[in-house]
Amino acid sequence: MLKRTKTEVEGYLHDVSPVKEAAERKSKYFTASLQEATKNSRVVIFDVQRHHLFTSAQNDRTPVKLTDVVFSPSRQKKGETDILVNQGTSFTCARKLDFAFDLCSETIILHQTLQSILHEPREYQRVNITVKLLCLTEQTESMTRRFKKMERRCYDVADETGGISLTVWGPEALTVGKWYKVTNTSVRLFGSCFCLSTSPESHITMVPDVADEVAQIVSNYKTTQGEVVTADVNIEYLCPKQHSLTSVNASTLMTRCQQCSAFCRTSKISSVYRAKVSLQDKCGTITTFMIEDIVLRTLLNVPKGTTVETDTLVGKLFADENSLLQVKYRGQRVMSAEFVALECETTHEPSTSTTPTTTAAREVTDDMSDTLMLEELFEEDTKERASDPQNEQALKQGEQKINKATLFTKGTIAASKQPQKSLSADNAINHRSDADKTKTSAGSDKTSSVSAEPSAKHLKKTQGNNNVKANKKNP
Ligand SMILES: [Zn+2]
Numbered sequence: 001m002l003k004r005t006k007t008e009v010e011g012y013l014h015d016v017s018p019v020k021e022a023a024e025r026k027s028k029y030f031t032a033s034l035q036e037a038t039k040n041s042r043v044v045i046f047d048v049q050r051h052h053l054f055t056s057a058q059n060d061r062t063p064v065k066l067t068d069v070v071f072s073p074s075r076q077k078k079g080e081t082d083i084l085v086n087q088g089t090s091f092t093c094a095r096k097l098d099f100a101f102d103l104c105s106e107t108i109i110l111h112q113t114l115q116s117i118l119h120e121p122r123e124y125q126r127v128n129i130t131v132k133l134l135c136l137t138e139q140t141e142s143m144t145r146r147f148k149k150m151e152r153r154c155y156d157v158a159d160e161t162g163g164i165s166l167t168v169w170g171p172e173a174l175t176v177g178k179w180y181k182v183t184n185t186s187v188r189l190f191g192s193c194f195c196l197s198t199s200p201e202s203h204i205t206m207v208p209d210v211a212d213e214v215a216q217i218v219s220n221y222k223t224t225q226g227e228v229v230t231a232d233v234n235i236e237y238l239c240p241k242q243h244s245l246t247s248v249n250a251s252t253l254m255t256r257c258q259q260c261s262a263f264c265r266t267s268k269i270s271s272v273y274r275a276k277v278s279l280q281d282k283c284g285t286i287t288t289f290m291i292e293d294i295v296l297r298t299l300l301n302v303p304k305g306t307t308v309e310t311d312t313l314v315g316k317l318f319a320d321e322n323s324l325l326q327v328k329y330r331g332q333r334v335m336s337a338e339f340v341a342l343e344c345e346t347t348h349e350p351s352t353s354t355t356p357t358t359t360a361a362r363e364v365t366d367d368m369s370d371t372l373m374l375e376e377l378f379e380e381d382t383k384e385r386a387s388d389p390q391n392e393q394a395l396k397q398g399e400q401k402i403n404k405a406t407l408f409t410k411g412t413i414a415a416s417k418q419p420q421k422s423l424s425a426d427n428a429i430n431h432r433s434d435a436d437k438t439k440t441s442a443g444s445d446k447t448s449s450v451s452a453e454p455s456a457k458h459l460k461k462t463q464g465n466n467n468v469k470a471n472k473k474n475p
Helices: 048-060 114-119 293-300 310-319 342-347 350-354 360-377 390-405 410-414 419-424 434-443 456-465
Strands: 008-014 020-022 027-035 040-045 063-067 070-073 081-085 090-093 126-143 149-158 163-169 179-190 193-197 204-207 222-238 254-257 262-265 270-280 286-292 323-330 333-341
Touching: 008 040, 008 048, 027 048, 040 048, 048 090, 114 126, 114 163, 114 193, 126 163, 126 293, 126 333, 163 179, 222 286, 222 310, 270 293, 270 310, 270 323, 286 293, 286 323, 293 310, 293 333
Parallel strands: 040 081, 163 193, 286 333
Antiparallel strands: 008 027, 008 063, 020 027, 027 040, 063 090, 070 081, 126 149, 126 179, 149 163, 179 193, 179 204, 222 270, 222 323, 254 262, 270 286, 323 333
């Protein structure tokens, strides 16, 4: 007789998420963490009818037994196993477990200093922090593989003990120079640097200043410049509802979208560019970078909403023989790019040219990790509105998400209600200093009661450090 594989788990439930929708399969699910005797496991529940059961079991700290679950390799942590719960799984209360409900389990997220986070960083760990915003380092729209657009802003933040890069998802800008309490942020690894990222469960609250002095930020992005030696530009077409289209003939009136099961007006189709560019620096080293749509459009003066042949864009990348392309980057991803005259070469940062190129595989992983993070965090499918222009829709989706997650307090929502403006501004991607940028975005807000003047001292300090070679905090 074959022994039937025992697929039964026991423990306490923590971190029961709201019900989410996986767009590709139109299926709903929610997640939880199961505190077992010797470990915590991630549980993915597809039987959403039982959401209330899981929620009450969490709140009541009920010991539960799940029978006939499916084990699946974890998408989040290599080597770990997710527990899948479907309609065939039975959910019962375990009589008694010989271990106790762990108050310190992930339900309770500790407030930590940046030093303690960086001292022993664990990816995906959730933490609460109180930090001062030193500068805005990056502002982009990221797109999931299912073409949900999300705005993201990266800030250098610091407390008295350390500095780190914080990625904030959503349409709202925060005020540089102010202190914020940020709950439920997730520790992430980019390249060799640990960063923090907000999650849908994050709350961001402006708080009174905590300290006069904060730790110096260790820059986790680098700047380099070089001659463009290879370049390729890809274009992706999106229907008005943001679905990817396989082929578009711009001279036709309408185009079939498989996912809409309908035709859409060809003039309403938008395009998204992605460029792969290799730069050769003065030492002869060739490094390959990925440049996303918004950065590329800014660099090559292609306004959003317009479409140019990809060959034309490649040509523009090569066009100026007297210029070098200067990029600010992290891993393979370019955060900003500009052409600089050859004479500027003397300002070249020595640390960047000596930085060994990380392997391609690693860089791809970074890039993937970014996309995956976006997917995992914001998989929820908001209802599509056919009539909305794409940008408005994306922003609305973002806002909905924010409202749902109450990511921001009222005070911070007031800050900069014009993400679209700042995105389309031709120099939004920082040919200017971060200080100017911040002033612009903060200054555009008439309703904010908060002083938008960033501390000059800190801005100076931060700019000076932009080119500091990243210290590897971790092996
Ligand atoms: Zn469509």
